Amino acid sequence: MKQNTHPTSYRLVVFKDMSNGDAFLSRSTARSNETIVFEDGNEYPVIKLEISNTSHPFYTGKATRLDTAGRIDKFNKRYAKKA
Template structure:
């Protein structure tokens, strides 16, 4: 990598407010807010709107869409 052109890559904690969960990782994201993690160290805290803890696909709350029925209705409506 060329020096001086890449953002700093450091440990942070992402918090999903919808699911009330947090997880540590590494990122280039920054924040003025900090949190003390279970290891006793302080990390920047980045709030996110959705993560795998609250996303319907990952939690199993996703709805099944009847695509076949929609295609048939479309074809009936616009049959030539």
């Protein structure tokens, strides 16, 4: 395995979901010029996200599902006349 390939400058960073305002604290090497006071009262660099697991439809259960059976029947009706 190669030595010295992974960064060693991990630090605590707040990731903030801009679509719903949720924020969580994690370790990262990402750089940021902005800071925020987190729930624990400490000030951390903040990384703004457009979407996270708290707002993504797949994780929230609000994903729309296609009615594939109805689409197949509709296709068959449309093209059954030509076959």
